[in-house]
Amino acid sequence: MIRSLPNPRWYKSGYSIFVACFFIFLFAPLLVTCVLAFNNSNFPSLPWYGATLDWFFANTPDRVGIFHDANNLRSIMTSIQTAFFVSILSVTVGTCAAFLFEQEDFRFKQQLYFIMLAPLVIPGVILGISLLLASNTAGMYFEDSFGLDVPLFRPGFWLVVVGQFSFITTFVTLLISARLKKFDRTLEEAALNLGATRFEVIWHITLRFLRPAIVSGLAVSFLMSFENFNTTLFLVGSEPTLPINLYLQVRDGSTPVINAISLLLMLGTSVFIAINLLASKKSAES
Amino acid sequence: MNIDLSAKDIVKKFGALTAVNNISFDVPKGSFFSILGPSGCGKTTLLRMIAGFDHPTSGSLKICGRDMLGIAPNKRPVNLVFQHLALFPMMNVSENIAFGLHRRGVDKQTIQKKVHEILERVGLPEYANKRIDQLSGGQKQRIAIARCLVLDPTVLLLDEPLGALDLKLREQMKVELKKLQSEVGTTFIYITHDQSEALVMSDSVAVMQNGVFEQIASPRELYAEPATSFVASFVGDNNTWSATVSGIENDCIAVETDSNLHFKTRSKDNVSIGQKVDLFLRPEAIVINPHDVSGLNLLQVTVKAVLFDGANSRLLTVTKAGRELTVSLPQNRQYDYIQKGDRISLGWSPESGICFKREE
């Protein structure tokens, strides 16, 4: 049953077959997507008309490869920008929250902690519409009472950032809290004892200890932001992020350009994860 | 004599590493058999093969005359008390004990009765409905043993179960375990790296090193007549000298130590003059300021420290050449005058020392 127990052969081979099937199930759609990115056909389906790189490099009226597709390239850029701001913001606030919940004591801490966890159980769509409604209410209010048109209060780049930030921060907080829990507080006491101020202690000792968690928090929030759809759907203005843009294309007509983008996306994510793994391994060693 | 467990030429290899090397032994019914060895000597591997979690590379294993090869662990008439006990935290005490009986399909009433009986036996009748995390270390110990004993195993295997306990409790549990074993009469195979546990409880002890048994003997024999220098150094405390044989008499040999002291002693091995040997001498075999010096080896030392430890008190002394020597200090008030820095003379009888050929 487990490694240290002797297992009958049928059990072992049956189990292996199950696991193999599972991984085929896992990768089949992705593999098909990647392969069809090279099909010399105007539609993402078989039969195979031979290999082509058109969907990456072509720039003709009929076929526009991803590297000349201004619309998709722009949405990739938008996604990167969004993810960038989301990860910075959510790691900053998430670190504060981790300190608050792990190291401070105050009234209503339990209640606040519970609210902090709430985004885990709020469906993304609901988060999206409630933020849309609230920002609309706020926008109307500012417009009617002060004649101010605040861009933040209407769907657009910054509202998307805010929307994604609102739930990704919860994940980052949990991630950093988990590491902070392992922190030996006598180290802080020792530093205080050696004459450091509270700020210096946090800056030099605690934050340095938290660095691996902060780095992986940045990575996780970046990826979560990059692939978010549900919350973003309602908050997006004239600058769609990549998933939204892809959705519109899959819904309103698709060419193998989407396969090409998917392929690049998979490559990009793999590289990103690999770098992140290497970095975390390095920091674990040092 | 009934043999419960019989192992013959057991070999276990993990790749290039030979963990158990050609071991054979028999355990008589109802006996308390210990396997004593330092960590990494292969004793846990041996135990896991008996329990059925590992298969020997070669050799045979019989329990009550039945060949155990190819029999799954859940089908063997042996039970194992795990090193960290492995009590199921998701069940309470009685559920833990009843687990094995349920697997055998025993009916509910019988189970209840048996659980109650075994709890009585280990002295915890009130604890049936406690959660595991409510128990103290010693109580957990007893429940883990009860969980196995309730199944009436032919052989009960114990994998250093006292390791996690504090010193006092460990002393107490040793006695209890021994008592329990003689009451229930089940064959126990006990592995440990703690010589005191092995010596106190066992009927016979196997000393294991590098995958082989160095000696199988009763605790007394092990202590008094170690068969190899490893046994001599591993079991009990010893002062050790490196020496060269300088003369051979009838049942005695004369040796000269590295620090040029001359002693008479006995040898376990056949030696010739010029042979390098290790000389072992137990601290309690040394007499302080002996009155009658006839036939004793004598030497002068300076007291470096008095190590008071009740019945186990010692003197830490140094010879002129700077060699350290521990000496038992009997607490009969006779030696209360000895102070740090005193010069005293020591004597020991040639029968107390023992020599083994130095292995190069």
Added chain:
Amino acid sequence: MTAFTKKKSLLFWLFLAPVIGWLGLLIIIPHIDLLIMSLKAENDMGDLVWSTANYMEFFREPIYWVTFVRTALYSVITTVVTLMISFPIAFYIAKVASNKLRGAYVILLLLPFWVSELVRVYGWMILLRESGVLNFFLLKLGIITTPIEMLYNDATMIMGLVYSSMLFMVVPLISVMESLDDSLVEASFDLGGGVISTTWNIIIPHAKPGITSGCIVVFMLSLGNYLTPNLMGGKNSLWFTEQIYNQFIASFNWNQGAAFGFLLLLLSSLIIWFGLKVTKQTLGKVVA
């Protein structure tokens, strides 16, 4: 002493302020606003007034609550199926696979899930549609003579949902199973247990926190999923998130949409609360 507490409290406010800002402005107020919006409706004059009409509408109109119940039910089915598939996989990776391979398995497992959900659904669509890859091969191999539409039915949709949320079940299960002491399983076997009794009595009770948190997340993700039902579901598959979207986009009735949103929120909280109660766990413990 006073100096010390003063400094500490300054730091405390420094931590508290952004957290309060985040939770207050982005979580609490928007949801209160959602509730308020859901309790307002246009009267005959076209003005917004307080009313429970939006909720009444939900109960009066069978399509709404049927969709609602259907969404909940299918989410539960998805959760159960996901658990059944993930459990042996997680066990294999945590306890059966060799240590060397384990890391590789986990990375393989993670990889597809960092790719946008849209790409995954798109892949399934290419694979399963009538002119898709699977049909192409089945025809080529002569197993079928006319192509079968495998997309746009409920079974496919559930499969898509299972696929989309698999990771969030497998990962907590792996971590909880890694914490299972091997000797407990050995002890169970030593005491006469077999595969089934050990799984039932030892492994499942031990894995309960992982199972609970996995189930919560998977249920939540399925309930709130929009893409998969929308793209794979076909002509019968109205998902409740789609109803919400339609209220916002097609009917321009934000108040009705807000009411639906609030109901969905209520449903997910209720089922999760119920799940925690049944398994005797708390949210804080499950996620930490």
Added chain:
Amino acid sequence: MKKAILLALMMVLSFTFSAHAGETFNLLTWKGYAPTELIKKFEAETGYTVKVTYSNNEEMIAKLRATRGAGFDLAQPSQDRISSVQKKYSIYQPMDYSQIKSALFIPSMLNAVKRNTAVENNSYAVPFCWGTSGLIVNTAKAPGATDYTALISEKYKGRVSYRLKRPTLIAMAFAMGKDPFALYGSPTEYKKLMNKVADELIKAKPIVKNYWTNGDALLQSMRSGEVTVAMAWDNGGWKLHAENKDIDFIAPASGALGWIDTFAIPAKAKNTKAAYAWINFIMRPENAAMFTNKEKYATAAVGVAKFLDKAVADNFSRSFSEDTIDNIKWYPPVPAHIEAIEGKLLDKIKAAN
């Protein structure tokens, strides 16, 4: 390492803010309404960067409502969906007709759009293109499909596709011999009629293969023969006809539905100059013709005939005889409340089993 991070940071920041600062032109439109060649030409002529967001009528309105008319410089809703939305949400700004070269437009169409999008004293749109919804039929595989009733006919079971949107409801109402446009004024009557239509569609649900949302996907399924009868826009049928003579657009017996898509400027458009420039640019005969040649939609621009491909010109005469043109049902402006009624029914059809 630190330098690299700093560099990356600077890059993202500079991109973010430069993107907002540049002279961009944000167009909210239908897929196909802004062909790449024309965008490139426009960018070369004017120096604006064009950003296109694809959408449909409902989403256009919803998006502009959410942003309260901001984020886009120009939108392209259908002419019947402007006035009621404008009354309720004020998401457009009045069109400044002095900035438009009215000579570029077919006068009757310009006037009709002006009239139909008037709210109080202002009008809100100019026409861009027009077309009809009707049937696309694979005549070889589905002979005899000449009216919307084919969509609910057992004969074509499993080979039918249409959008689950309001045009389908209206088309079915016409097919049942009713005139839904005449009932726009009385919501209760309209609701009754639509209920009947919905019942028909629910009953006929087993016949539908799928409800298409994706124009290209529909064309692909018609190509492969997965679908043989569909309700769709005329241009799709003509595109397919170019590849396969069996497939063509058919104006249904009870009347094709005629729509006009327009240009309207959102209330808080930042770059109205670019918006007017785009309108005047794309309505130039050669540009409008390029659009028509590519997408097969009929344009509202004058003087395009000499730039048109012969095949494109033929399309229209082939599908529309003299009397079918007269029989086109043009959408009048949609009054408020109507869409809520339809929305619920569409949900009901989708959810029904």
